[in-house]
Amino acid sequence: MRVELRLFASLGKYASHPMISTEGIMDLPSLITVGDLVDRLGIPRQEIKLIFLNGVHAHLDSKVNENDRLGLFPPIGGG
Amino acid sequence: MSRILRIDTKEKTYSFESPAAEFQALGGRALTSKMILNEVPATCHPLSQFNKLVFAPGLLSGSPAANSGRLSVGSKSPLTGGIKESNTGGLVSQKLARLGIKALVLEDRPGDDLYSIIVIKKDSVEILPADEYRGICNGEMITKLWERFGTRVGVASIGPAGEQRLTSASIQFADPKGHPGRAAGRGGLGAVMGSKKIKAIVVDDSGTDRLALHDSEAFKTANKQWVDLLKNHPVSGEGLPAYGTAVLVNLINEAGALPTKNFRSGRFDNAHDISGETMAETIEKRGGIVSEGCHPGCVIRCSQVYHDRDNNYLTSGFEYETIWAFGAHCLIKDLDDIAMMDRLCDDFGVDTIETGVTIGVAMEGGLIPWGDGKAAIELLKKVGTGDPMGKIIGNGAAFTGQALGVDRVPVVKKQALPAYDPRAVKAVGVTYATTPMGADHTAGYGVCQNILNVGGTIDPLKKEHNVEISKDLQIATAAIDAAGLCLFVAFPVLDHAEGLQLIVDMLNAQYGLSLTTDDVVQLGISILKDEHEFNRQAGFTKKDDRLPDMFKETFPPHNTTWDFTDEELLKAKTF
Numbered sequence: 001m002r003v004e005l006r007l008f009a010s011l012g013k014y015a016s017h018p019m020i021s022t023e024g025i026m027d028l029p030s031l032i033t034v035g036d037l038v039d040r041l042g043i044p045r046q047e048i049k050l051i052f053l054n055g056v057h058a059h060l061d062s063k064v065n066e067n068d069r070l071g072l073f074p075p076i077g078g079g
Numbered sequence: 080m081s082r083i084l085r086i087d088t089k090e091k092t093y094s095f096e097s098p099a100a101e102f103q104a105l106g107g108r109a110l111t112s113k114m115i116l117n118e119v120p121a122t123c124h125p126l127s128q129f130n131k132l133v134f135a136p137g138l139l140s141g142s143p144a145a146n147s148g149r150l151s152v153g154s155k156s157p158l159t160g161g162i163k164e165s166n167t168g169g170l171v172s173q174k175l176a177r178l179g180i181k182a183l184v185l186e187d188r189p190g191d192d193l194y195s196i197i198v199i200k201k202d203s204v205e206i207l208p209a210d211e212y213r214g215i216c217n218g219e220m221i222t223k224l225w226e227r228f229g230t231r232v233g234v235a236s237i238g239p240a241g242e243q244r245l246t247s248a249s250i251q252f253a254d255p256k257g258h259p260g261r262a263a264g265r266g267g268l269g270a271v272m273g274s275k276k277i278k279a280i281v282v283d284d285s286g287t288d289r290l291a292l293h294d295s296e297a298f299k300t301a302n303k304q305w306v307d308l309l310k311n312h313p314v315s316g317e318g319l320p321a322y323g324t325a326v327l328v329n330l331i332n333e334a335g336a337l338p339t340k341n342f343r344s345g346r347f348d349n350a351h352d353i354s355g356e357t358m359a360e361t362i363e364k365r366g367g368i369v370s371e372g373c374h375p376g377c378v379i380r381c382s383q384v385y386h387d388r389d390n391n392y393l394t395s396g397f398e399y400e401t402i403w404a405f406g407a408h409c410l411i412k413d414l415d416d417i418a419m420m421d422r423l424c425d426d427f428g429v430d431t432i433e434t435g436v437t438i439g440v441a442m443e444g445g446l447i448p449w450g451d452g453k454a455a456i457e458l459l460k461k462v463g464t465g466d467p468m469g470k471i472i473g474n475g476a477a478f479t480g481q482a483l484g485v486d487r488v489p490v491v492k493k494q495a496l497p498a499y500d501p502r503a504v505k506a507v508g509v510t511y512a513t514t515p516m517g518a519d520h521t522a523g524y525g526v527c528q529n530i531l532n533v534g535g536t537i538d539p540l541k542k543e544h545n546v547e548i549s550k551d552l553q554i555a556t557a558a559i560d561a562a563g564l565c566l567f568v569a570f571p572v573l574d575h576a577e578g579l580q581l582i583v584d585m586l587n588a589q590y591g592l593s594l595t596t597d598d599v600v601q602l603g604i605s606i607l608k609d610e611h612e613f614n615r616q617a618g619f620t621k622k623d624d625r626l627p628d629m630f631k632e633t634f635p636p637h638n639t640t641w642d643f644t645d646e647e648l649l650k651a652k653t654f
Binding site for chain 2: 008009010052055056071073074077079
């Protein structure tokens with residue numbers, strides 16, 4: 001299934017993984033969780049603080065579905 | 080003991096006084112708001128002789144406490160008509176504190192049109208003729224004053240906008256490198272300074288001793304833990320220094336809350352082009368500075384210096400809210416154009432949030448096309464010239480909206496909304512509505528719990544708990560502003576219970592007090608009560624705590640609306 005992945009701030013360094021197209025698209029088996037996806041990309045789970053699935057807070061055990069938009073962030077803030 | 084320095088701007092005289100009993104334990108925002116409530120008639124015209132402009136260092140300012148160099152500037156706001164505390168970095172706060180000045184108060188106004196500068200040194204206060212500086216922009220003004228008085232002095236100045244007494248005029252402050260990148264931006268306080276014909280204030284603390292601390296060992300112990308707390312939290316220790324506040328562009332966009340095209344949707348297609356990541360990369364490529372502090376003793380260092388394509392200085396203190404206002408809000412995707420507008424705002428002395436939102440309202444009114452950065456720059460340049468169109472823009476979003484017949488004007492109490500849509504970050508929406516300041520994210524930064532998962536997690540799209548958290552944050556913020564601490568200390572303080580105790584420990588060690596954390600909470604409440612009382616006397620009612628009707632529209636991608644009742648909002652200001 002097609003998933004749109006966005007890696008931000010210090011996680012940007014993992015975006016060059018061959019499983020991710022230059023447009024940030026991944027082709028994944030169905031019923032995968034965010035945690036599984038992160039493991040496949042070799043991103044240490046502790047580097048991830050904020051997970052947005054289609055613009056809503058999600059967790060490492062949240063299920064990812066076809067055409068979802070997933071954004072991953074380290075701990076950040078500002079204002 | 081610290082003293083209050085009053086300047087009679089009409090007679091060009093000054094006097095020192097011991098603080099009245101009720102002012103003695105106060106500093107920063109606690110002191111500015113108490114003085115404005117006690118001494119300024121709430122119904123006066125903000126530009127009249129009856130208004131005052133108060134500069135007060137926070138209680139910890141001038142001490143070695145990390146991130147304690149923030150200054151509160153208070154007055155009746157020409158923009159909102161209510162009380163205002165505008166908070167800034169720079170050099171003035173710590174230097175006033177070391178000079179033993181608890182508050183600097185500008186009073187009355189001259190009968191003529193001649194400008195002065197105020198020069199405060201260890202053994203002298205001078206009010207000097209300054210007509211030679213008339214019309215000069217803030218960047219050049221600081222350069223001239225550093226040439227004249229030395230490169231260690233603190234400077235607060237107004238630019239052409241303040242001289243024109245425009246309601247979005249700021250007071251700009253020299254940062255440690257002498258750039259005008261720090262601002263008491265919100266609420267038009269530059270217009271108050273302009274009405275009193277004070278072009279600049281120079282503060283020179285050379286020759287002063289270190290600030291006396293009641294128990295320097297206890298202070299040192301607490302401050303060491305305080306520094307560790309700030310440096311070890313991932314937000315204040317890593318995220319902010321690496322990308323500045325603009326790191327939020329991608330995050331707020333991903334959360335579907337980045338107000339785009341005058342609050343029509345929460346996603347901007349070109350967010351990446353104006354993101355903190357892109358900004359940091361561009362700064363590095365052009366030899367700018369990715370991370371620097373806005374005042375000595377800052378360990379977070381979220382400020383930066385942004386260079387132009389020719390690798391020359393363009394602007395500094397390039398903040399998320401500024402980038403959003405000129406960027407996503409106006410559909411402008413060229414970061415260099417946005418940086419140029421940040422520079423122009425600093426130089427003319429106007430608030431970047433108010434001005435960016437105003438440019439978007441001008442686009443809404445058809446004055447210039449959406450997304451046209453070059454046209455926006457030309458429009459903004461008129462603010463510095465005295466051109467009538469520049470006066471319209473420089474008077475802010477509400478004024479410009481009315482001038483152009485626009486019905487989508489995102490303001491509360493006539494102050495423009497910042498960079499988080501209230502329908503998708505509801506805690507900050509409650510703050511926009513209910514803070515005495517007019518729409519202001521810093522007054523109760525509910526983004527922490529709604530988006531950042533700092534200090535807990537509260538659903539940003541539902542009403543539940545968002546009134547309560549906004550209220551708690553407004554109280555805590557008022558206390559932080561009174562202490563003179565940078566608001567970003569809140570990230571570690573919200574996550575670690577010992578943080579608030581360390582602030583209390585430092586206050587106790589500095590002043591020989593025995594405050595508790597509950598006293599600090601009570602201080603925050605008392606500040607808000609003073610501010611709401613001033614606004615009540617000025618004529619504000621619950622109708623002034625509403626968001627404009629445009630926020631009843633559904634907001635994609637989450638398709639939420641602003642749905643709080645007057646009664647629900649009232650709870651955020653009931654203590």
